[in-house]
Amino acid sequence: MEVRGNVTDGEYSDASRVRxxxxxxxxxxEDLTVFGRYEFEITENEDDNDANLNTRHLYVGADTQAGSFIYGHQANAVTYLTDFTDLAETFSGYVNENTVTTADRSKNTLRYVYQADALTVQASATQNANDNADGYGLMAAYKFSPELELAAGVATSDQEYGNGTDTDDSTSYLVAAKYAKDSIYLSAMGMAGNISADGIEDSDFVAADAFAAYYFGANQENVVNASYSYYSADDIDSLDTNFIGIEYARYMGNFALYGSYKLALNNDNSSDYTAGNRENELQFGARYGF
Incomplete structure (x- = not known):
């Protein structure tokens, strides 16, 4: 469970949740292991005592000699790659959420995972009737050393964007790298392609994500990190993302405390609490896992 709150433009908003x-x-x-996972998130409405229930994972799978096969509500193939930079407690992992097949998770997804020594390959296909969306993703990553890993991927989707039953294509090409040694972690992800929106087709976009962290303390229980997120589509201003995040977190066994600050740049529209306005955000939180 996590208790946290945001201060945006001087106004406080609760963002607590239980997962x-x-x-x-x-x-x-010896050749076959089966597995499954169900995870949901509960949040409380600020205006009343009602609770919102959101499914995060709901899947079954099998590990075989030929790789792993998983079906259900789960990670996409390129999530492996976008997770390189999505490591802050709060302000990271924004720029890949604009299409079904680049998002962290999607419903009705079949994913294949193959790992051999330093090589990881994943492929996924999504058929989401509820959102009238389908598509696929493919990625490959290679560890050149215990410290350095590089990855590349592609994802495409055909989905609704608020325009009735009409669907439009979007395609994303991704590259990423991460480096971790001792107390230092560095990562970066770049993305480009075309995206559609309500009444807009094939708008070119570019995006970038970067994350840097320094761990310290006797057991590296403290971490200071900084993140940068950028997304710009030529014809869709509402998707603009452009901010710097700074965070300190302390981990004590199952308990964590953190404070984060998001500095909005230019026409950043990523705030969860405003629409189309640049907003700085301050967040404090405490999390307990069991």
Missing amino acids: LNVNGKNKLN
């Missing part, structure tokens, strides 16, 4: 999950795994024989 619960159930995991299972069963080794049937």
